[in-house]
Amino acid sequence: MKDNQAKYPQLRFKGFTDPWEQRKLKDVTDYFNGKAHEDNVLDDGLYELITLKSVSSDGVLQSSGKHVNDATDFLQEDTLIMTLSEQNIGAVGMTTIIPTSNYYVLNQRVAELRPNSTVVAGFLTKQINKNQNYFEIRSAGTKVQNISKGNVENFTFEIPNxxxxxxxxxxxxxxxxxxxxxxxxxxxxxxxxxxxxxxxxxxxxxxxxxxxxxxxADAWEQRKLGGIMDVTSVKRIHQSDWTNKGVRFFRARDIVALSKREKIQDPLFISEQKYNEYSKSSGKVHVDDLLVTGVGSIGIPYLVKSTNPLYFKDGNIIWFKNNGYLDGSFLYYSFIGNSIQNYIKKTSGSGTVGTFTIMSGKKTPILIPxxxxxxxxxxxxxxxxxxxxxxxxxxxxxxxxxxxxxxxxxxx
Structure with missing residues (x-):
């Protein structure tokens, strides 16, 4: 009974009051599978090949970087394309609109949904994309999630005039x-x-x-950071001393999040008592000091800008005690530049075992005006x-x- 009840959106344009009606995708579109173009794929060509990479995770058409020269299966203008497989690229069942005809062709991992006269493409793509749970629940596969034609066509939704x-x-x-x-x-x-x-x-x-x-106009001078400032870490603090309030405690992943302007997930703290006790031997972090990740995503810097106390995980983060020798911002941007980043990559190894150590930090070369x-x-x-x-x-x-x-x- 609930599915047959009249549907009304919370917000509408003036003049529209009728209830929305329920439809299935197969009632308002024709479904077409793409073709296998793998043997003819080029980096440049006459027609752009639509692949899984062509649909962003928020439903925007973007270049796949793949082309073909010979094709007969051109996509029509204002047709929808839908990703049929996730493959760690985007959401399965995500759609976007083809803006022009006779320019795009489709591979077999993406479907074409050609709207009929009862539905508007710009409306339909938003209605589908806001209901991604439907496709995620019905997708199948172990390593790669796929959605079947039947599940696509049976997607049920509400539609106005x-x-x-x-x-x-x-x-x-x-x-x-x-x-x-x-x-x-x-x-x-x-x-x-x-x-x-x-x-x-x-x-x-x-x-x-x-x-x-x-x-x-003067030449810059090359120095090693260990020769102009202390490069060290802090006294180890145990996980049992972590708290959910008090003095901020940074892990390497927290610095990575900050570098991406992302919110820190599950922030950690230590008690003020522990902070004061351990800082007696390690010292305290000051404004314009630099903290740099030594594990995981190595070489990511964080410039201390606040006088608020903080502590960090030893071994995971390298501490450059600036002491006012260099302008803090200059030191930070030097660290994200090619010269220092290339040094870190060269000396720290690669993969999950790569590390940036205190010794490497001391030897880090920097050019200074x-x-x-x-x-x-x-x-x-x-x-x-x-x-x-x-x-x-x-x-x-x-x-x-x-x-x-x-x-x-x-x-x-």
């Missing part, structure tokens, strides 16, 4: 366009940062950067650039949350 679908589809297209614009801006800012890291720090054995602030003011200018420049990146990242996240909220309120 075509006019309301058009309004909803157009609204989300506009929102998606804004999100895409912010994603591109963010990507360009990140590319810009990488370019400046190449130009504002000396490269390939040179002691002169390609690009400099006005008034600075003679003028402390040049350090400050470089550090301040990159800090401002990172602040801009963070601002755009937050705007993007807010837009994505806004979209999520509208999907909940505008669909049954």
């Amino acid at each position: 075509v006019d309301e679908q058009e309004k909803i589809g157009a609204f989300f297209k506009q929102l998606d366009d804004i999100i895409t614009l912010h994603q591109r801006k963010l990507a360009k800012l990140k590319e810009l940062k990488q370019g400046y890291l190449q130009k504002l720090f000396p490269q390939n054995g040179s002691k002169f950067p390609q690009l400099r602030f006005s008034g600075f 003679k003028s402390y003011k040049e350090q400050q200018k470089i550090g301040a420049f990159f800090k401002q650039l990172d602040d801009t990146i963070t601002l755009h990242q937050r705007k993007l996240e807010k837009l994505q949350e806004l979209k999520k909220g509208y999907l909940q309120k505008m669909f049954c």
Whole structure:
């Protein structure tokens, strides 16, 4: 009885009041499997091949990087494509829309859903994608999750009249366009940062950067970090001393999360009593000190910016006691530049057993301008650039949350 009850979304455009009706995907689309093009795949060609990689995890069409020159199975404009397999790339059952015809062809791991006159593509793709649980539950396989044609066609959902679908589809297209614009801006800012890291720090054995602030012309000096500051760790603290409040306790994975501007999962602490006791022998971390991961994702730096006390896991994190010798931001951005990162990769090994040790930290080479003011200018420049990146990242996240909220309120 419940399935036959009238359905009304929480939020609607003005003028629409009729209940939504229940349909199956096979009632409103024609299903077509892709073909095996493996023997004809090229890196460049006339027609782009749609693969699992062509559909992002949030339902955006992106390049697979694969092409073919000969094809007859062209996709129609405004047709939907659906991923039939997860294969550690994205969600199974995720859809997106083909924007133009006679340009794309489909491989066998992706299906075409060709809408009929009762459904609008822009509406349908959002309705499918917001119901990913349906496809995840019904997918089968041990290593690779797959969804069958029958389960795809029997997907049941609610649908309004075509006019309301058009309004909803157009609204989300506009929102998606804004999100895409912010994603591109963010990507360009990140590319810009990488370019400046190449130009504002000396490269390939040179002691002169390609690009400099006005008034600075001297050669930079190469030193080893162990020769200008203490490189050490802290006294070991046992897991039994971890708490859920008190002084922050960092693990290597916490620093990795911070570097990605992600929230730390399951944050740890130690008591203030333990902190004071252990800091007597190890010393206390100060502003402009650098903490660097020594295990897992090695060589990820964290610049201490707050006077709030903190402690960290010995052996997993290397502590560079700056003591004001270098501008903190300059030290941090030196660490994420090619020169130091290449040194870490070369000396620390590879794979899960790779480690960055205190001894390697002491031997880490760094190029330093003679003028402390040049350090400050470089550090301040990159800090401002990172602040801009963070601002755009937050705007993007807010837009994505806004979209999520509208999907909940505008669909049954």
